[in-house]
Amino acid sequence: MKAINRLASFIKADHRYVYLGTSAIAALGLAFSQRNPTPLSFLAPTGVFQDCLWAILWAWIVVSAAALVTKLMHWNDYRQKSPFASERCRRGARLGSYVVVAIAAIFFIDRCVMSFIDLVQVSIVSDSNPSDFLSSLVYMTYKSGDFFIRGIEITIALATFGTAIAFFLALLFVFLRIQTFDRVDNDLVRFFKSIGRGFTTVYSTIVRGTPMMVQGLLIYYAGFTVLRGMGFETAQANQIWSTFTAGLVTISLNSTAYMMEVLRGGIESIDPGQAEAARSLGLSQWQAMRKVVFPQGIKNAIPALTNELIINIKDSSVLSVIGVFDLMYATTTVAGVYYRQMEVYCVALVVYLILTLVASRLLEAFGKKLGAEAPATLPSSN
């Protein structure tokens, strides 16, 4: 949208580059016009009208060339001497540029958009997989649409539920992680605090230090083995410990570790004076945490926390190794069915990009509502 506005203001401005810029657009229009018209083309049957449009584009380029020549000839006193610099001529050039842009757009719609629609129409009724890239892509996406839609649903479910579960687990874990001994704590409390801190530290180290793919495989087979050990048949075990359940558990546990560290960073960035002031009023360590430090720390951490959802959309793709029917698994399946890889992985790429862009826009709006600063860019993967 911003780009379009900038282009519009460029054309609108009575700019001496108006010839140059519009010439490039005219050349593009000419290039489009050279493509073979499809049966859906609405310009081709008009014949003479199309030729007129074509001629106007050429005429514009010729006029621009003339303008360029006069510009080169009157380099220093262009404004005074050149006929192209006169007010009337400049107004004409601006109007002309609108016409040229419109014609180029017509050619684009006629030759590119209509031909793509034609391609889609032909491809989806095709009996066999067409050989060219775009037709094949459309054909396979259409024929395997159910696969893709199911894959997208599972990917979104894994990412959103996984992130939500991870958030609550991370809240619990970070609470254990940042415990320090207080004067009033007795030995039992101190013992439990040590255990909690030790456990969460080890947990975070292991989870963040190993690939999620390995974690997924381990969790899946471990759950399966446990169920078999409890005397379930393979089919039953598969039903209880489905690949989706295992995948959701994996992504939740994995994301918990990262979110915990994000929360810890947010909490530790709070001025220790805040907790001191609360303690000086008589609040216990827990009360000071809950009422003063946690709310501020979590607010600090919101941008990084929302990034976790985007990371999970992308990283859930590795769970396809345990057979979760996510977008990646669906894509691989379709690629296997038709034995065409490039086309379907392109589809997967575009779908992932759309998912992450939509998610980041939504989260940005959500974060703004909560009063946090928006994350600037798409985050890197874990």
Added chain:
Amino acid sequence: MADTATTGVAAAAQTNEPLIRVEGLRKSFGSLEVLKGIDLSVNPGEVVTIIGASGSGKSTFLRCLNLLETPDAGHIWFHGQDLTAERCNINKLREDIGMVFQGFNLFSNMDVLDNCTLAPVTLKKMSKTEAEKVAMEHLTSVGLEKFAHAAVGRLSGGQKQRVAIARALCMNPQIMLFDEPTSALDPEIVGEVLEVMRKLAADGMTMVVVTHEMAFARTVSDRVVFMDQGVVLEDAAPAELFGNPKHQRTREFLSRYLEDK
């Protein structure tokens, strides 16, 4: 406010003992010994000012009085209860020891009124309306009743410190500790905070003030304590300490201070 102070005084006067008594207080940070055996007592209604060079241990000593720093050795009795004892419920005792910090430390996730009502509502089980009524009284006494619903970040330094004082007063403390309350303020707005403290002292509040404001120490306090390198060098009435310091070190400090001024 006057009522609370007098009841505090009365309670302590009955037991006929200082409100705070410190004996042999020691504290080290690593190998650096900051407090080397401090003895001091503060009677009810007394205003004690602690002066001394930076690094002399004044702030650490003050922070030990409500155990924000844990002393390594020595005893602190508050109302006859030993704070340093193993079984002491310091959270409960801190309710009676108000503290004001150099950096204000107002809770930045709350507005001014919530800053003041948090502790009374949480700890004294006051109803929200009741706590707000009390808070408004204290905010009025520091002249900030108009800012009750302002965000903390929008206040000036002097206003923040006055809110911090009101916040501490809302717990109805028996003693107020001031840790360099004006050091982070512009010279121009130091006055408004000192004015509030003067009023508090006149109302009979027991106060221990760490400060570099010599004029305040001279005019408001009942006793001035000069600390140097972790020990109390001199402890006397302001007229005596400023007029006729006994130690060479005190004279040096005061003369340098007066030169700077």
